[in-house]
Amino acid sequence: MDYIIECKNVTYSYPLAEIPAIRDLNVSIERGKFYGVIGENGSGKTTFCALLRGFIPDFYKGELQGEVLVEGKKTTDYGGELSAKIGYVFQNPFTQISGVKETVFEEVAYGLENFGVPVEEIERRVVDVMQMTDIESLAEKNPFDLSGGQMQRVALASVIVLEPDILIIDEPTSQLDPEGTESVFAIIKTLKEKHKTIILVEHKIDLIAEYADEVLVFKEGRLIASGDKQELLSDLSLLEQGAALPQVAILGSRLRERGLPVSRIPVTEKQAIE
Ligand code: ADP
Structure with a gap:
């Protein structure tokens, strides 16, 4: 099996925390599959995402036991390259917007500039991604002068343009109306069709049911169930x-x-x- 991410016996506690935020986690993520992550507030979903992208223990510190492997290499052994492999879309698009660029076009190009990509290639990739995310008409607008749905599409575009193999998307529609939600999921659907490995945290269970292949259920820091969405989402014992x-x-x-x-x-x- 081609696992792009593996967590082996992972337990993690934030600094000074009395109980671990993630306990005894063993999970393997298959390349090209779409995982929906569900669980009550505080169950460890965001911590799980931070583990995968190497923010734990680097940024949050605390105590990490076990190991998280991305393409067979420990996250702790990666330098900056992990951020090129794993794209992360924040729950709140305000957090994603850099604040240093005056137009949407420049904002989407910003990450590529930082990676030193040649100018012509930047132009080409930005134009393609803006088309895919349906934000071409916003190219000259200020990134902060947008609706929530538009801003979330810009945030997604600025991550997709970097062409990461893995996308971790944390509740992208929590602040959006139904129209904004639909436009964001149209983009996620395109990413799925491109066989990206997608890990999506989402409260709206109907969206998980529609788009995910596999579901991971967290409760109090433990992964209490995982598997094919068809079987898992009809398992009434999970409801209890x-x-x-x-x-x-x-x-x-x-x-x-x-x-x-x-x-x-x-x-x-x-x-x-x-
Ligand atoms: P979820 O995303 O499912 O709501 P989290 O991963 O945010 O859950 O939280 C899991 C647990 O870790 C919770 O008990 C939460 O209070 C705690 N926690 C989350 N972030 C921090 C942090 N930065 N410092 C200390 N504790 C945290």
């Missing part, structure tokens, strides 16, 4: 443990429990209609 499941899956499972011949439990509305 506090995990959100799609309404159609809950209904399908309950109908089956009552003896109705439901051949496959639907996890999306589309599947339910079929």
Whole structure:
């Protein structure tokens, strides 16, 4: 199996924390798959993301046991190259915008400039990504003079343009209206079609059901379940443990429990209609 990321016996505590934020984590991430990460607030999802991109223990310090491997190499043995391999999209796009560029075009180009990419290549890649993320009409606007959905698309563009193999996206739609959410997921769908390895933290379980291949469920710092979304999102025992499941899956499972011949439990509305 081609694992792009592996966590082996990982336990991590933030400095001065009494209990670990991540406990006994063993998980392997397959290249090219889309993982949805779910769990209650404080269950360790953001800490998990920080572990994968090497921010733990480098930035947050604290005590790390076990190892996190990206393409077979420990995150602690990487220098700056890890940030070229793993793109991270923040929950709040304000955090992503550099604040030093006056137009959206320059903002999207900024990371490539920092990596010393030749000017013609920067132009080409920025134009392509702006088209893909549907922000061409915003090229001359100030990055802070945008709606939430537009700003999140710019934030995504500024990461995608770096062509990372792995994208970690932390609740990209938590501050967006349905229209903004739809436009962001149109981009995520394109990334999926390009077979990027995607790790998405998302509260909206219906979006996980629609887009993810695999689901990881965290609770109190532990990975309590992981596996194929179809099976996992119809497992009612997870509901008892506090995990959100799609309404159609809950209904399908309950109908089956009552003896109705439901051949496959639907996890999306589309599947339910079929
Ligand atoms: P989630 O993303 O699922 O909401 P987090 O990974 O943010 O969960 O948090 C996991 C645990 O670690 C929580 O108990 C939280 O309070 C704690 N925590 C998160 N960030 C820090 C930090 N920078 N310093 C200390 N404790 C933290």
